[in-house]
Amino acid sequence: MSHPNWKRVVIKVGSALIAPNQQGCSSHYLLSIAQFIVRCRAAGTQVVLVSSGSVAAGAHMFPDQEKSNIAVKKAMAAAGQTEMISTWDKLFDFPSAQMLLTHADLRDRERYVSIRETIFSLLDHNILPIVNENDTVTTDKLKVGDNDNLSAMVAAAADADALIICSDIDGLYDKNPHDHDDAKLLKRVDTIDESIYAMAGGAAKGGVGTGGMRTKIEAAEKAVSHGIDTYIINGFTELSFNMLLKGENPGTHFSPYDKPMLENVHWMRHTSNAQGEVIVEGDFDESLERDSEQLTSSEIIDVKGEFSVGDTILVRKEDGTKLVKAKSNYSSCLLNFIANQDNDEFASEFEEKTGPIISDQHVANLEKE
């Protein structure tokens, strides 16, 4: 293994590799991925697997005309999940563990920390964590929605050194190669900006995949900002895995940031989502410049949405400029009350007694990143 620096990797496997014909699971393409996982582990690299495919694996148990129904899709996921997990499990002579997560779990700091601890504990006991979204319980509000982004959140939670996204295509092309014969493969991406996103189309069309290339770029952006080497590779071919083991790049490599964000800042920026907004004016900008991030009620113009103590809020200016995402120490109700006080003295005394409005331990400065 030529990647001695990879202490821990996350491998994401797309639906097309698991259930290529929507006729249940097939181990056809999984054999070389399993072999890669075995060889990584033998070389001392810990592995976390993020596996899609429950919906595709369960699809054959339901009539075609019902498959667009959301409740039926969840049933397909529930039925396909057991088949998917047992297909993986049969390929290993070490134990695996199923972890089903939702965004509601990941964006809650306490549950997130618990997920981290579980991953580390499984790895310490040489058990392979196999993660998927818990599709049966999700709603639009609760879900990550695609396993590319989920794998990046898991890679950050696991403090992984590398994220390998196995897809049905060689990597990121400058345009969709299925639509354009002259599309060129990008071997390396150092900066992820709008021009990179413009290369991907929308959500996946036709096949069994969900997110398409866009969600893979989103995942790469999340991962590289955490200092994680990210690859999109073709999971259909064994060559991809042999190249990775030799330290070569078989697809598209996204270079990690030199100065990764701190774990808690990364979580706030990329995993947590804002439950409400606080619109500010005046000196808050300056306190950000000084890195003190102290928000006072006199700077608040408006409070939008309903949030509780501990929820993440977005602090922004009236013109829409996003300043920070932060953990609120006040509920929206209390913050509205204090921000609408005409008596400044009462408000500042209240804040002195109750403590700062936003927690300085969980602040992601959106302007600077």
Ligand SMILES: Nc1ncnc2c1ncn2[C@@H]1O[C@H](COP(=O)(O)OP(=O)(O)O)[C@@H](O)[C@H]1O
């Ligand atoms: N610029 C691009 N480069 C590569 N693939 C692209 C691009 N734009 C869109 N795609 C599509 O994204 C698909 C891969 O995403 P998806 O179907 O979700 O796969 P997976 O199941 O592996 O997540 C490709 O097969 C291709 O059709």
Ligand SMILES: N[C@@H](CCC(=O)OP(=O)(O)O)C(=O)O
């Ligand atoms: N949680 C879903 C996977 C959703 C998903 O992102 O699929 P894919 O684009 O194939 O990685 C499932 O198990 O079917």
